[in-house]
Amino acid sequence: MYYEQRDRNGFTILECYGRFDEGDTNQFLQTVEELHGQGKQEIIVNLTPVYFLDPKIVNLFLFAYEFFGSHGGRLYLVSPLSSVKNELIRSKITETIPTFETLYDAIHRPHSAYSECFPGLAGTKK
Numbered sequence: 001m002y003y004e005q006r007d008r009n010g011f012t013i014l015e016c017y018g019r020f021d022e023g024d025t026n027q028f029l030q031t032v033e034e035l036h037g038q039g040k041q042e043i044i045v046n047l048t049p050v051y052f053l054d055p056k057i058v059n060l061f062l063f064a065y066e067f068f069g070s071h072g073g074r075l076y077l078v079s080p081l082s083s084v085k086n087e088l089i090r091s092k093i094t095e096t097i098p099t100f101e102t103l104y105d106a107i108h109r110p111h112s113a114y115s116e117c118f119p120g121l122a123g124t125k126k
Contacts, residue, residue, distance in 0.1 A: 001016055001017060001018045001019055001020045001021070001024045001027070001050070002016075002017050002018060003015055003016045003017065003031065004017075005031075005035075008107070009107050010042055011042045011043070011044050011106075011107055012035060012038075012040040012042065012043050012044070013044045013046055013103065014031065014035075014043065014044065014045050014046065015046045015048075015049065016045065016046060016047055016049065016050050017049040017050065018049070018050065018051065018052075019050070019051065019052040020047070020050050020052065020053050020054065020057055021052065021053075021054035021056075021057065022054055022056050022057065024057070025057070025060060028057075028060050028064075029060070029063075032063075032064045032067060032068075036067065036068065036071060036073075040073070041068070041071075041072060041073035041074065042073065042074055042076075043064070043068060043073065043074070043075045043076070044075075044076045044077075044078060044103065044106050044107070045061065045064070045075065045076070045077050045078070046078045046103055047077060047078060047079040047081070047084050048078055048079065048080055048081065048102075048103070050079070050081065050084050051081065051083070051084075052083070052084075053083070053084045053087045053088070055087060055090075055091060058087065058088065058091040058093050061075075061077060061093055061097055062093060062096060062097065065096065065097045074098075075097060076097065076098045076099070076100065076106045077093070077097055077098070077099040077100070078099070078100045078101070078102065078103050078105075078106050079099060079100075079101075080101045080102060085099075085114070088114075089114065094113070094114045098110070098113040099113055099114045100112060100113055100114070101114070
């Protein structure tokens with residue numbers, strides 16, 4: 001996997017590309033630390049260009065979510081590709097981390113997270 005970082009509308013967007021598997025753990029953790037060190041508070045991990053998500057990686061997202069949350073920040077996921085989205089739903093990460101279909105939704109429609117689409121799930125539903 002490789003990634004690009006950009007800022008938009010007060011959010012830092014981490015665009016991830018390719019295959020996201022166990023070998024990417026250290027790179028992702030280092031990126032989380034760098035973003036925190038830069039004072040970034042609103043992070044969107046865009047998994048749209050990711051075609052494979054290793055189930056072992058999902059806990060990294062939970063770690064990052066809790067890490068930013070404990071420092072007053074927030075983390076969101078974007079994943080429209082069905083294989084990646086299904087892995088996130090299967091792991092129940094969408095019950096904890098707001099996960100969106102599009103980048104536009106994450107930025108402009110915060111109440112459109114997947115958890116609101118699946119009755120009985122916790123998450124961002126208010």
